[in-house]
Amino acid sequence: MAIQQIVMYPAEVLEKKCRPVVKFDRKLARLLDDMYDTMIEYDGVGLAAPQIGIDERIAIVDIDNELGTIEMINPIILRTSGEQTGPEGCLSFPDLFGEVTRPNYVKIEAYDRKGKKYTLEAEEFLARAIQHEIDHLDGILFTTKVSRYLKEDELKGVESE
Template sequence: MALRIIVHEPDPVLHERAKEVTKIAPNIHKLLNDMADTMYHAEGVGLAAPQIGILKRVIVVDVGDEHGLIEMINPVMTEMTGEQLGPEGCLSIPGINGDVRRHQQIKVTGLNRNGKEFSMVVTDFLARAFQHEIDHLNGVLFTEIADRVYDAPRHDKE
């Protein structure tokens, strides 16, 4: 298990566009493993490579549903339908939530860790998570597109 440091706003790397992965080598496999470890350790549901300071188009998502961990390299949304408005938070912006409009359903296509292309049609919270992580790859933070931004509820351990 290798944990990476999560970059926090206002680090400029969070506002840059990530570069496409052109070769899937062992360093990309290690990146995917480290990203998953880091996401789970931080109790997140998604993580994009720029959030650990790496400008590569790589994301991991696990919203706790039947899909489990989803790794995607060079993700692209190819179909978007419907609209949902809901709360979001971000490991790179602790303590802040926002109400963000997202597509209700998307089709996302990318590469798996072996370089094989695959597509998924996802809805609801999983669609929201994918859109949030893809925004990170484009240098967009949820606070920039939220209808409303507010302090996250505290979960103090007593």
């Protein structure tokens, strides 16, 4: 697999709504594998296609839990509830972290690499990571949701999405 270059803000691709995926083929599978390798290389817990310069609705999340890597192609949020506030970072904004309030629960519908539709429910940190990546696919950056930026000494254990 190949590690891709992370696109940094203010690249235009980061602020546009991505196109839906229409072909579920080997090229898509290769891209997902590359995205995973890239996310791991840069020590992230999520990565969206626009973060490597690709204008397609593809994102992955892996928070080191029993679910493993979640591949989301053409994801949509079906329902959210509750509220959580916590620190977020982003691979496209190195060394920038802020407090963001998001729903504590999310239910999504998406497709896997083979084109099979699935639904997934998540809470807490996983819900946060999923929503952060889906925001990327809609051209929404976490910086638009920050209530306050965090200083380095407030960051112990914060991971970038």
